[in-house]
Amino acid sequence: MPVAKRSLKPSTALKGPASRVCTTRTSRGIKLLEIPALSKLPWLIHAFSTRPGGVSALEGENLLNLGFTDWDTRENVQKNRRRFQAALGASGLPLIALKQFHSDVVHSFDTAPTDPCRGDATITDRPNLLLAVQTADCVPILLVDPKKRAVAAIHAGWRGTLARIAAKTIGKMQMHFGTNPPDLLAAIGPSIGPCCYEVGTEVATQFLSQFADAPDYFDEFRTGDEPNPIQWLNMMPPGHQPPPKGVLLDLPKANRSQLLAAGLRPRNIHTIDLCTACRPDLLFSYRKEGSASGRLMSVIALRP
Numbered sequence: 001m002p003v004a005k006r007s008l009k010p011s012t013a014l015k016g017p018a019s020r021v022c023t024t025r026t027s028r029g030i031k032l033l034e035i036p037a038l039s040k041l042p043w044l045i046h047a048f049s050t051r052p053g054g055v056s057a058l059e060g061e062n063l064l065n066l067g068f069t070d071w072d073t074r075e076n077v078q079k080n081r082r083r084f085q086a087a088l089g090a091s092g093l094p095l096i097a098l099k100q101f102h103s104d105v106v107h108s109f110d111t112a113p114t115d116p117c118r119g120d121a122t123i124t125d126r127p128n129l130l131l132a133v134q135t136a137d138c139v140p141i142l143l144v145d146p147k148k149r150a151v152a153a154i155h156a157g158w159r160g161t162l163a164r165i166a167a168k169t170i171g172k173m174q175m176h177f178g179t180n181p182p183d184l185l186a187a188i189g190p191s192i193g194p195c196c197y198e199v200g201t202e203v204a205t206q207f208l209s210q211f212a213d214a215p216d217y218f219d220e221f222r223t224g225d226e227p228n229p230i231q232w233l234n235m236m237p238p239g240h241q242p243p244p245k246g247v248l249l250d251l252p253k254a255n256r257s258q259l260l261a262a263g264l265r266p267r268n269i270h271t272i273d274l275c276t277a278c279r280p281d282l283l284f285s286y287r288k289e290g291s292a293s294g295r296l297m298s299v300i301a302l303r304p
Contacts, residue, residue, distance in 0.1 A: 022048075022272045029053045030064060030087035031282075035187040035270045038144060044151070045090050045130070045301040046142055048189040048272065050282050051294065054080040058292060065284075067134045067295025084297065085130070093130040093301060096122055100134065100155050104163035106172045120160050121169045125150040125177050127302040136286040137197070137276050139255050140189040140298035141166055143173070150177040151300045156255050158199065162206055166258045181263030186270065189298045190283050193275030194219060194250035197287070204247050213257055219248040 023039070025032045025047075033048040054064030056076045064080050065072050085091050094112035098119045105119035110126050122131045123143075131153035133140050138157035145151070152169050154160075173179035201224030207214040208223060215221040252271055259269055276285040276296075284294040 021270045027087035027089075028083065030083055032087060033190070033272060033274075035142075035272075037185055037268075037270055038142070038187060041144065041146060043149065043303045044144060045088055045299070045303060046144075046187065047088055047299055048140065048187075049084055049297045049299075051280075051284055051296075052282075054083060056080060056294065058294075063294050065294030066297040067136070069291075069294060071292055072294070081297075084299075088130075088299065090130055090299075090301060093128050095130045095132055095299075097132045097134060097297070098122065098155075102157045102159040104160060104165045104168050106165070106169050108172060108176050120156070121152060121154040121165055121172075123150065123152040123169060123173055123176065125302070127304045130299050130301040132297050132299045134295040134297055135189070135191065135276075136284045136289075136293045136295050137192040139191040139251050140296070141169075141255060141259075142187040142189070142298060142300045143169065144185040144187075144300070145173060145177060145179045145183055146185065147183050148173075148177045148179055149302060150179060151302060153298060153300050156251070158203060158249065158251060161251060161254050161258070162210060164210075164258060166255050167262045170259075170262045170264075182265050182268075184264050185268050186259050186264055188252050188255060188269065188271040190272050190274040190276055190279070190296070191252055192277050192285060192287055193273070194248050194253070196275055196277035197249045197251060198246040199249045200224075200246050203249065207249075207254070211254070211257070214254075217250050217254045217257075219250075222247055 022033045030053045031050045038046045056063045056065040056072045068077055099116050100120050103120050106121040107117050107119045109124045133153045133155035141154040143152035154169050156165050201222050205223040276283040277288045284296050286293045
């Protein structure tokens with residue numbers, strides 16, 4: 001499906017809302033995005049990775065690809081992960097990265113698993129476990145409970161968002177740790193923005209079936225049942241006219257809505273307003289790059 005774009009252009013520096021909610025820190029040649037409200041907690045490690053600074057070579061660039069992809073070697077990815085952890089000050093911590101499959105499966109960890117688990121969110125209240133999710137357009141969400149000292153990492157594509165993975169992760173934190181949602185801090189990392197994320201009207205229909213405020217997530221809410229004016233303009237009979245065009249989905253907004261509905265305070269939700277498709281200098285985007293895209297990683301851990 002072609003990517004629809006507005007008039008946003010790539011830039012080489014953080015500007016606008018993103019610069020107010022996140023900071024850029026360069027460590028060991030790796031550029032990290034961090035949330036000041038989370039950085040103030042001395043017992044917490046967190047960061048969102050960026051594109052430059054790794055050992056993965058692609059079209060003349062050295063990239064920090066943190067996911068196992070067809071175009072990169074496993075050795076490169078492992079080196080990149082070690083570099084990333086060193087930049088975080090988290091060398092030696094077990095990195096818990098799931099086999100993601102756009103689900104609502106949430107895992108709670110007391111110790112690092114011996115084999116990768118299938119799922120899309122992780123929670124823990126144990127120190128020295130580096131929870132991670134990988135993205136290249138989907139929404140990464142990090143959660144912190146400052147009172148119970150518990151954390152979560154969430155991968156929310158449109159399917160996971162539809163399945164309420166953010167809300168279900170908060171529910172798991174309530175069950176396992178006694179988390180009170182108004183106490184939570186949330187960081188929504190870089191993802192594909194409403195300027196670029198075109199989906200079919202069948203996706204809009206599914207969101208409408210689940211969320212009362214679903215029309216607010218789309219630039220022009222359509223379910224595909226509306227009359228197609230092209231049919232009358234070109235005099236084509238029904239069944240022969242072009243299909244209705246897609247709609248633009250604001251996936252970060254949909255997840256923010258879920259966090260609010262789960263009980264988080266608006267001031268405790270921090271969104272990095274950077275579109276992965278608009279920032280090829282800084283981020284990876286599967287929609288924009290296809291199979292040549294790398295993977296970003298969003299991580300969080302409790303210090304001892």
